Amino acid sequence: MPRARVNGLELEYDAFGSPADPPLVLVMGLGAQMVTWEEGFCELLAEGGFHVVRFDNRDIGLSSYLDDLAVPDLGALAAGDLTTAPYLLSDLASDVTGLFDALGFDRAHVVGASMGGMIVQQLAIDSPERLLSLTSIMSTTGDPSVGHPEHAALAALTKPPAATREQAIEDGVAWFKLVGSPGHPSDEEYLRMRATRNYDRANHPAGGLRQAAAVVASGDRTAKLREVRVPALVIHGESDPLINVSGGKATAAAIPDAELVLYPGMGHELPRQLWPAITDAILAHARKA
Template sequence: MPQITANGIPIHYEEHGDPSHPPMLLIMGFGAQLTLWPIELVDALVSRGFRVIRYDNRDVGLSHKFDGVKAPGIIKMTILTKLGITPKVPYTLSDMADDGAGLLDALGIEKAHIVGASMGGMIAQHFAVKHAAKTLSLTSVFSSTGHAKLPPAKKEAMKVLITRPASMEEEALVDHGVKLSRTIGSPGYPAEEEKLRARVRQSVQRSVYPEGATRHLSAIVADGDRRSMIKNITVPTLVLHGEDDPLVPVEGGRDTAAHIPGAAIKTYPGWGHDLPMELVDTIADDISAHAQSA
């Protein structure tokens, strides 16, 4: 399996498409493996002329795990951030952006189109500021600025996201994954039960590591409000967001676009916090048209 040392740690990645084509780096979100980028979307982007690279963030999937490194509790972090104190966390979203930049360096890629989803969009925002010279364009998918006054996630969405499975038995893990997908997924594009369970089972069999999600969450909370930072993004930027996202409400996408100079935004009714098959071609068209114009 392809694994490479990037930013000093082992990172698992996959490449698709012609190596001579413009590179596109896909950054996935909170606790999510690279497989949450559907292969159908990857193939659609490849067919539109890109060399597509997706990878497991640190602490998830087959990349490096920070075993035994404790993150502060969510209540403590929330209190500290409200007091204007940045909590000490195992690593930051900026560190995770360095992982992506390190992966490009290890692959000998000077510049790439950067696409991030959810927490991956937050990481991509850091990437576009900190590694502007490596960034051809930015696409932020159902992400946010982290501004405290934005509408929060729906209670049921946040509850299922941070609740651990009933057990580590495979069927319990699959049931939990299906419930999560149903709760945060697209109301306009509900997944077929059999196909959804098969995808979740494949993910469970690939890797399960709840401890990593705890450290991911601490990195998100500690990051705070990025609005002043993203005003420094100078690359062409596209924001994509579902109008029915229960986890990161569409206002988060609108706020992102409002604070990145020249950013464009597209929102879609019925789209939640997932990448449904019915929208694969639409999303691929949006991302590829934006990257090509950049």
């Protein structure tokens, strides 16, 4: 796959559809590689008439790792001491506009999931002139009173990384089951395939820790989101155990004229059963914008 030189880093990316079509850039979440945007999902968007680009954020997947930076102290960050945060969501948002530049996109539609939703929200705050539209999926505003995780999901998210490949894959399967969609379940074989693919492609838990620090240190975006005038769509699952649906509702309430779409039985994932509905919603929003 190709790489783009961005902000002194290399970002791994690939694309679907015709470069002649309007660009639509997919931004993935905390510790998640670009392959979490499954090929079938990307192809549905490309078939809808868009040039779809997915990429690995800094510090994850096959993009550049920043292991020379200090290890963040999440406890201190949560207490308000931001000195150990190696970078912020604004830096991750700058990576996205840097990718635009590398690929020749003056403006683009952006779709972000989980932390990726936070990144595209920050992008709309920092560089609204670069966006044609934004879609924030299963994300939140940074307001600590909304979008709170269930205890089991938070415990699993903060669990120490596995010491072996076998345990990492088992942990991955367990994670997918925990945050999955009770109304749209996936079979064990599919979950194991995803966990194995993710581990074998790249395994870099230190990068996920630094990304988590960026989320914590970046704070509440609510006030600045009220000033956003980029056409916005907010999608959330009503059964999300990691970012409660209140986070999505708060995001839609903060961005003027944002459209909110909720899916019953959807957890913190993009279940295959809902790909047609979710991609149709994204495509309709982008076309309207």
